Amino acid sequence: MKEKVTLEFLPDAASAATVAAQRALPLETGGFLLGYYSARSIVVAELVHVPDSGATRVSYERSNELAAVELSERRRANQLLGYVGEWHSHPADRGPSWIDRRSIRRLAESSAMPIALVVLAVPTPDQATVYSEVHTVGTGNRVWTSMMKTIHGRRRSGRRYR
Numbered sequence: 001m002k003e004k005v006t007l008e009f010l011p012d013a014a015s016a017a018t019v020a021a022q023r024a025l026p027l028e029t030g031g032f033l034l035g036y037y038s039a040r041s042i043v044v045a046e047l048v049h050v051p052d053s054g055a056t057r058v059s060y061e062r063s064n065e066l067a068a069v070e071l072s073e074r075r076r077a078n079q080l081l082g083y084v085g086e087w088h089s090h091p092a093d094r095g096p097s098w099i100d101r102r103s104i105r106r107l108a109e110s111s112a113m114p115i116a117l118v119v120l121a122v123p124t125p126d127q128a129t130v131y132s133e134v135h136t137v138g139t140g141n142r143v144w145t146s147m148m149k150t151i152h153g154r155r156r157s158g159r160r161y162r
């Protein structure tokens with residue numbers, strides 16, 4: 001899959017993660033993206049939360065061990081789903097940093113498949129913006145960002161987040 005790859009979200013894919021990110025304020029939190037690859041897109045089914053007790057206002061580190069447990073649990077329920085990328089929150093209205101992009105590029109370099117990066121910006125407990133992009137290893141092993149997508153949403157209690 002070397003062509004342009006788009007990113008899609010199943011309904012409610014980010015709902016639980018948005019709640020987790022807002023509860024984690026003023027700290028960051030995150031996890032990995034669960035989904036599947038179709039012909040020319042990455043479909044994200046769920047932003048799986050992997051808590052980090054060492055998270056700060058400007059950093060989050062996803063544990064490989066905890067993520068592996070969460071991933072195998074979900075694959076037991078649905079074997080069609082797998083790892084498709086990473087997500088973490090920013091307690092401010094800002095998208096991926098250069099450090100975020102550098103680490104996702106490294107992941108993409110060691111992956112045969114494109115890797116998605118989602119940043120959930122939650123400046124306040126009732127606001128959320130989804131920044132997303134896909135990183136693909138192209139010719140010459142150069143990693144390029146094939147698309148970026150931003151979804152603004154306002155979450156109110158009892159209403160579905162989009």
Ligand SMILES: [Zn+2]
Binds near residue numbers: 089096100
């Ligand atoms: Zn970040």
